[in-house]
Every structure is written in structure tokens, then in C-alpha cells.
Amino acid sequence: MVNIKDVAKKAGVSVTTVSRTMNNRGYISKETRTKVEQAIKKLDYQPNQIARALFKKHSYVIGIIVPDLSHPFFAEIINWIEAYASDRNYKILVCNSLHDADKEKKYLDMLRQHRVDGIIMCSHTLDVDAYQKTKMPIVSFDRIISPSIPYVSSNNYKGGVLATKHLIDRNCKKLLHISGPLTNDLLANRRADAFQATCTESGIDYKIIEGAYVKSTFEDNWNFIENKIAPHLSEFDGVFCSNDIIAYTLFVFASKAKIRIPEQLKIIGYDYHSFTRMLKHPILTTIKQPVDLIGKKLCSTLIDKIENASVGNCVFDVQLIKGETT
Amino acid sequence: MVNIKDVAKKAGVSVTTVSRTMNNRGYISKETRTKVEQAIKKLDYQPNQIARALFKKHSYVIGIIVPDLSHPFFAEIINWIEAYASDRNYKILVCNSLHDADKEKKYLDMLRQHRVDGIIMCSHTLDVDAYQKTKMPIVSFDRIISPSIPYVSSNNYKGGVLATKHLIDRNCKKLLHISGPLTNDLLANRRADAFQATCTESGIDYKIIEGAYVKSTFEDNWNFIENKIAPHLSEFDGVFCSNDIIAYTLFVFASKAKIRIPEQLKIIGYDYHSFTRMLKHPILTTIKQPVDLIGKKLCSTLIDKIENASVGNCVFDVQLIKGETT
Numbered sequence: 001m002v003n004i005k006d007v008a009k010k011a012g013v014s015v016t017t018v019s020r021t022m023n024n025r026g027y028i029s030k031e032t033r034t035k036v037e038q039a040i041k042k043l044d045y046q047p048n049q050i051a052r053a054l055f056k057k058h059s060y061v062i063g064i065i066v067p068d069l070s071h072p073f074f075a076e077i078i079n080w081i082e083a084y085a086s087d088r089n090y091k092i093l094v095c096n097s098l099h100d101a102d103k104e105k106k107y108l109d110m111l112r113q114h115r116v117d118g119i120i121m122c123s124h125t126l127d128v129d130a131y132q133k134t135k136m137p138i139v140s141f142d143r144i145i146s147p148s149i150p151y152v153s154s155n156n157y158k159g160g161v162l163a164t165k166h167l168i169d170r171n172c173k174k175l176l177h178i179s180g181p182l183t184n185d186l187l188a189n190r191r192a193d194a195f196q197a198t199c200t201e202s203g204i205d206y207k208i209i210e211g212a213y214v215k216s217t218f219e220d221n222w223n224f225i226e227n228k229i230a231p232h233l234s235e236f237d238g239v240f241c242s243n244d245i246i247a248y249t250l251f252v253f254a255s256k257a258k259i260r261i262p263e264q265l266k267i268i269g270y271d272y273h274s275f276t277r278m279l280k281h282p283i284l285t286t287i288k289q290p291v292d293l294i295g296k297k298l299c300s301t302l303i304d305k306i307e308n309a310s311v312g313n314c315v316f317d318v319q320l321i322k323g324e325t326t
Numbered sequence: 327m328v329n330i331k332d333v334a335k336k337a338g339v340s341v342t343t344v345s346r347t348m349n350n351r352g353y354i355s356k357e358t359r360t361k362v363e364q365a366i367k368k369l370d371y372q373p374n375q376i377a378r379a380l381f382k383k384h385s386y387v388i389g390i391i392v393p394d395l396s397h398p399f400f401a402e403i404i405n406w407i408e409a410y411a412s413d414r415n416y417k418i419l420v421c422n423s424l425h426d427a428d429k430e431k432k433y434l435d436m437l438r439q440h441r442v443d444g445i446i447m448c449s450h451t452l453d454v455d456a457y458q459k460t461k462m463p464i465v466s467f468d469r470i471i472s473p474s475i476p477y478v479s480s481n482n483y484k485g486g487v488l489a490t491k492h493l494i495d496r497n498c499k500k501l502l503h504i505s506g507p508l509t510n511d512l513l514a515n516r517r518a519d520a521f522q523a524t525c526t527e528s529g530i531d532y533k534i535i536e537g538a539y540v541k542s543t544f545e546d547n548w549n550f551i552e553n554k555i556a557p558h559l560s561e562f563d564g565v566f567c568s569n570d571i572i573a574y575t576l577f578v579f580a581s582k583a584k585i586r587i588p589e590q591l592k593i594i595g596y597d598y599h600s601f602t603r604m605l606k607h608p609i610l611t612t613i614k615q616p617v618d619l620i621g622k623k624l625c626s627t628l629i630d631k632i633e634n635a636s637v638g639n640c641v642f643d644v645q646l647i648k649g650e651t652t
Binding site for chain 2: 001044046047048049061068069070072075076078079082083086091092093094095096103109110112113114115133135216217218245248252274275277278279280281282
């Protein structure tokens with residue numbers, strides 16, 4: 001591979017001059033600059049960023065740990081993080097925890113060993129300690145880890161209120177909420193809190209069933225609905241699902257069971273990611289999280305933190321998207 | 327950050343002994359090994375992989391350039407690449423070219439500067455030269471770049487034959503193929519070749535319309551169909567779409583235009599990625615590419631090449647998935 005000595009030789013200058021030209025350090029005549037730049041171009045010289053990272057203690061790489069890369073929500077978040085990172089000349093190392101604490105821990109260690117400048121945590125299977133111990137810039141999605149680790153989320157509580165009130169406005173009397181995993185005190189659990197509070201205020205009967213470890217495939221969701229939800233479904237006339245994929249699966253299940261949607265059963269989801277936006281049969285009623293803004297903010301907060309700018313938490317507004325299922 | 331000297335001090339041994347213990351080099355007594363391992367654990371020491379990469383000229387990082395991270399096909403491919411890479415202790419740097427040649431070139435340079443061990447190219451906007459010039463291990467998805475760059479693809483020609491024959495078997499007489507971009511001699515274009523050959527053999531009227539730069543959102547596809555396909559749609563009774571998202575969008579468009587599917591118009595797609603597998607209204611007839619196997623093979627071929635094992639091209643079989651749209 002071409003190195004800096006080859007460039008110096010080709011340009012007829014010293015290695016120091018090449019280095020100073022590339023780093024815009026000190027006075028370099030226009031003529032010398034042109035010679036160096038032409039030599040770099042002719043030889044297709046690529047400066048060694050690894051050596052530079054070691055020297056500057058700055059790799060311009062950020063790590064991202066997500067639970068499931070093939071899930072449309074996380075695929076889209078990563079898309080936006082990458083776009084923003086690229087604008088600021090950072091690269092992203094992507095890791096997939098598959099909701100597995102061992103894997104998440106292993107990835108945290110690996111990212112530290114690779115001296116990434118910081119980490120965006122979208123997977124949350126570990127205790128708070130594990131993140132604090134890393135002593136590196138971290139930004140968290142949808143979880144409050146500690147006061148020193150900023151978080152970005154949507155307004156989950158408001159989302160829960162909007163969804164529940166919408167079902168009540170549509171005349172539902174007995175409501176079910178299929179929540180995400182209620183462990184680890186994730187901010188997404190505020191949806192369940194809001195559901196419960198709103199039902200109580202309105203004197204509406206309700207139940208919460210934890211969709212614990214619900215995966216992103218139709219089949220996994222189908223099995224969950226068949227085994228855990230179907231036996232209770234006749235008790236309810238409205239369901240608030242904590243994500244759009246389970247809402248869609250529930251719609252398909254109910255349709256096959258000859259339950260008329262929305263007449264007999266109303267369904268509302270949460271997310272409004274690429275899958276939901278693409279879907280036209282049915283057009284799902286859901287709560288929109290601004291995935292683009294969340295992705296960009298996760299990335300800008302982390303880079304600001306890496307570059308010692310002051311940062312804070314950010315909670316994005318959410319919005320009711322009225323579709324055909326309510 | 328804790329360094330190797332801290333570990334040596336804590337364990338009461340020399341830096342060389344710590345290094346030899348960690349690298350399993352030379353004789354180390356069981357007692358010494360235990361002391362070193364306990365010190366590493368207590369101090370939570372993370373060896374500096376950047377320094378190691380510089381020394382060993384081996385970063386254990388591979389780069390992936392895709393055209394669109396939020397597209398379900400590429401999200402899924404990356405998911406499988408990451409899973410396989412992780413099993414072999416490699417990490418992935420993900421880049422998003424957005425079908426932009428400048429961006430793709432910039433990413434190629436950046437990955438080289440970061441001394442990744444190799445690159446998986448799923449984006450193909452550049453000329454063959456640009457890839458050859460990198461002089462590093464590359465594996466290509468769906469494009470033959472040069473004899474020294476192995477490729478992985480599905481059997482696109484067979485896929486085109488299966489799709490076209492299926493429409494003819496279902497009694498279609500006038501066929502349309504909406505192809506991908508026909509530039510850059512991508513292997514996906516073999517689908518169009520097969521369509522053309524099969525129609526000609528069977529004496530069937532046909533037309534090919536290039537779905538050139540079709541993006542992954544419903545709206546982009548809808549505009550394309552409204553402007554480029556709708557004016558011709560009444561001339562055909564069967565359409566072979568080069569991807570499932572355009573097939574789905576065409577289904578929605580035709581349904582709104584009161585064209586009965588499959589009675590008046592039969593539609594078949596290509597891919598069978600997570601979106602299609604999730605979709606139940608309609609269940610799309612399509613050609614299945616084994617996304618999991620393709621992702622794993624791209625990764626295993628690249629790592630084998632990096633580690634100097636012999637590698638070859640790989641073409642995966644495809645399969646007709648009969649749904650409700652034909």
C-alpha cells in the first residue's frame with residue numbers, strides 16, 4: 001500500500017512537508033501544495049486513519065448497538081444515524097444484540113477495544129452499572145440510564161394518552177394494552193402507565209398483557225396472539241398495541257376469526273415506521289414517532305458529547321395517525 | 327483508561343508477561359496466568375484493538391456499502407452479515423451510498439483509510455476501475471466486477487424464467503416486465519433477459535419498462551406507476567416486477583383503479599424479504615431469494631479471502647412462492 005514516504009518522493013519534498021500540507025499546519029507555498037496534492041492524487045494515497053486514531057486518540061467511529069437490525073424501526077433509525085454521522089465525517093460500527101445480555105456485554109467490550117469515540121445504545125438488556133463502567137460517551141434511546149448519560153426518546157406518555165383517548169373517543173368500553181417488556185424500566189413503559197391512568201380517569205375497564213419478548217416476524221407475533229391474546233380477545237372492543245407489527249398481526253388474526261375491524265374491535269399501534277407507511281391494507285391507526293428526528297438527534301447528541309459540546313436529553317413529540325382500524 | 331502497565335503492576339508481573347499471557351505466547355505458569363487474568367478482570371482492562379490493528383495490519387473490521395439501509399432487503403442482508411461476522415470475531419462498518427456515485431467513492435476511500443480488512447459491495451454506481459484500484463479484498467453482491475473479485479448472487483436468470491413461465495402458465499397473453507436499472511450490467515438484469523427469452527420462445531407479446539431509479543418508499547413507487555406504468559397498463563394481463571415493493575404498490579394502484587387481481591391482471595414480484603413475508607393482504611406471488619444465505623455467504627467469502635483461503639463465486643437457487651396475486 002502507498003505510504004507517506006512514496007508521496008514525499010513523488011512530490012520531491014520531505015515527509016514533514018507532506019504531513020504539514022495534509023494537516024494545513026504551518027506555511028506551505030502554493031507551488032509545494034500543488035505538487036503534494038498531485039502526488040497524492042496520482043498515487044491514490046489513502047492516509048492511515050488507524051495510525052491517526054492512535055495518535056489523536058480519536059477514531060471518528062461511533063458504535064451502535066440495536067436489538068434487531070432487521071426490524072424496520074431499527075433499520076430506519078440506523079439509516080438516519082448513518083446519514084447524519086456521514087455529514088459530520090464519522091463512520092458507524094453496527095452491532096446486533098438480539099436481546100441477549102451476553103451478546104450486548106460482548107459488543108460493549110469490543111467497541112471499547114476498538115476505541116470508538118462513543119456509543120449509541122438502542123438495546124437495553126444490561127444493568128445501569130455496565131454502561132456507566134465504560135467511561136465513554138454514551139447516548140441512550142428510550143432508557144434513562146444515569147444523569148451523565150443523555151437520552152433521546154419520543155414522548156411515550158403522551159403517545160399512550162393519545163392512543164387510549166382515541167379508543168375511548170371511538171366509543172370503546174373495554175380496553176386491552178399489549179405492552180412491550182416491562183422490565184429494565186424502559187421509557188416505552190410510560191405508554192402502559194398512560195394507558196392505565198387514562199382508563200382509570202375515564203372509568204374504563206382495562207387490562208395490560210405484557211408482549212414480553214415479541215420478535216419482529218409475523219410468525220412469532222402470530223403465535224403470541226394465538227396463545228396469549230386470543231383467549232381474552234372477546235372481552236375487549238379496543239386494543240392499543242405497543243408496536244405496529246403486533247397491531248398488524250392482530251388485525252390479520254382478528255380478520256381471519258371473522259371479527260369485524262373496526263366495527264367490533266378497534267386496533268391502534270405505535271411507531272409508524274417504513275413497514276406501516278408502506279401498508280395500505282389496512283391503513284393502520286397508530287402513534288407516529290419521528291424516526292428520522294430521533295435517529296439524527298441520537299447521533300448529533302453523541303457527536304456533540306464526543307466533541308465536548310454541552311448536551312441534554314431530548315423528548316420528541318408524537319402524533320396520532322388516523323387509519324382504518326379504529 | 328486502564329492500560330497494560332496498570333495490569334502488570336496490579337498482577338505484580340512484567341508488561342511482557344501480561345502480553346504473553348493475553349496472546350498465549352511462550353510458557354506461563356498457571357499461577358501467573360491466574361494473577362494476570364484476575365488483574366484484567368478487576369481493572370476491567372480492554373486491550374487496544376487499534377494499536378493491535380496497526381501492529382498486525384489486521385483490523386478485524388469489514389466495511390459494507392449498501393444503496394439504502396432502510397430498504398427491507400438491505401436491512402435484512404446486513405442483519406445476516408453482522409450475525410456471521412460476529413461469529414468469526416469481525417465487526418462491520420456500514421455505509422449508505424444512496425445510489426450516489428460520489429458518496430460511494432467517498433465511502434470506498436474512507437473504508438480504506440480506516441484499514442478495514444475488506445469490503446462487501448452491495449452498491450454499484452462506480453466503474454469497474456474504482457473497485458479494482460482499491461487493491462483490497464472485495465466481495466460483490468449481484469455484480470460481476472472482475473475475475474479477481476468474487477460475487478454472490480441469486481440465480482437471476484432462473485428467477486426470470488420461473489416468474490415469466492408462471493404468468494404464461496396462468497394464461498397471460500401480454501406481459502410487462504418492470505426491470506431494475508439496466509445500467510452497469512448488474513446481474514439482476516438477467517431477470518429481464520430471461521423474461522425476454524421466455525416470452526419469445528412462447529410467442530408471447532411483451533414489453534420491458536425500466537423502473538430505473540426506483541426508491542423504497544411507497545410514494546416514490548406510486549408516482550412511478552402513475553406516470554410511467556398506468557398509461558400502458560390496459561395493454562397487459564400479467565406483470566413481472568423486479569422487486570416486491572413495486573409489485574405491492576402496483577397491486578394497490580390496480581385495486582384502486584378497480585382492476586381485479588388476479589382475474590384481470592396478474593402480478594409477480596421478486597425478493598421475498600421481511601416486508602413481503604409479513605404482508606398478508608395480499609399474499610404476494612413472488613420469487614424468493616434466500617436473503618439469509620446470501621448475507622452469510624457474502625460475509626464468509628470475504629473473511630475467507632481476507633484470511634487467504636481460496637474462494638469462488640456463489641449463485642443461490644431461487645424459488646417460486648405462489649401467493650394470491652397470480
